[in-house]
Amino acid sequence: MKTNPTPSGQTEEGSERRRQILEIAAQLFARKGYRGTSMRDIGLQAGVLGGSLYHHIKSKDALFVELHGAALDAAEERIAKAVRDQDGPWAKLQAACATLLEIQLAPDSLTTPMMNDFREVPDAVRKQLIARRDRFEDLFRVLVESLPLRPEIDRSIYRNLLLTQLNSTADWYRPGRLKPADLAAQIVAIFRQG
Amino acid sequence: MKTNPTPSGQTEEGSERRRQILEIAAQLFARKGYRGTSMRDIGLQAGVLGGSLYHHIKSKDALFVELHGAALDAAEERIAKAVRDQDGPWAKLQAACATLLEIQLAPDSLTTPMMNDFREVPDAVRKQLIARRDRFEDLFRVLVESLPLRPEIDRSIYRNLLLTQLNSTADWYRPGRLKPADLAAQIVAIFRQG
DNA sequence: CCTACCGATCGGTAGG
């Protein structure tokens, strides 16, 4: 939908240069966190001085919120599609988990969400991130609703635990023989008790 | 063992004043993270200027490492005791989980571990934290070894997922009708598939 | 434990 480039290069909104900068910033934020990434760091990677970035963005805060939102937009779309392709509540859940893990564990793109360092972020930013994340999690709320779970399981806690699991995997996962899809299978195997 | 106070007040190692400062620092680090807590913040809570803290500690880094170590020491001791009091692998695991959650979710003491913001911390500090945490996790390695798990479950991944779950609960838990022990029961109910 | 300060770094801006 927005993949084909606009006619020519202007310095505003959707410019290619701006997209490059967003991608660089997303990678740095994902690796070093919000506070651990300075505007000068981003500038260094982009080949300009920190101050020059302000031609393309309004503030560090707005940049972070925009990246977070774009990442969740992309993730929602990919997950919804993966879920559509499956039949049965557990197959749908596993597809959603595998897709989210693939996105989270491939930290090389604009689409990597950053759901983990809310505590590092200014209060005003945090509020926006939480609101957006809550909407994102509705996707999983629906999936968990349709699971056939034992009655003693609290679905709200269950969903929280599952999402926590998915979101914090990036903290310890290292690429190797264990693929994201394998990990998703293990997680669902655990969460799918008889 | 170290609970009764030393004869009188000196300004060195084990002074009461120092203990107060460590407690204040631990709370702030737990709430705001490593980078989000300045020495001036700690001083403000302690009623002194930031620079004055350096009579009691060597550096911010050393302070954080010391707090992390002390918290894990205390947690290990409490968990080992709780495990000893139970029979059977699942009962032992649940006791360990409940104890760890109780510690993590009562953020008002020197004993609250901070296992979550390793990315915020300087490299030299991170290495020490990881080494200490790995030793701590051996406690759970032993517990997971003795579980009767289905053969298709990878115990190393299983342990990682469980610990991730326990350690990241503090990010979303809010005190209420759901007690730490209840949460531990829910987690173990999920991880204990038939 | 304070005063008074250091060098470094931060997000951000004016003006070209």
Added chain:
DNA sequence: CCTACCGATCGGTAGG
């Protein structure tokens, strides 16, 4: 996009 800078804040220190 750069030069040159702002005010704020950081960890830490000397000297009392």
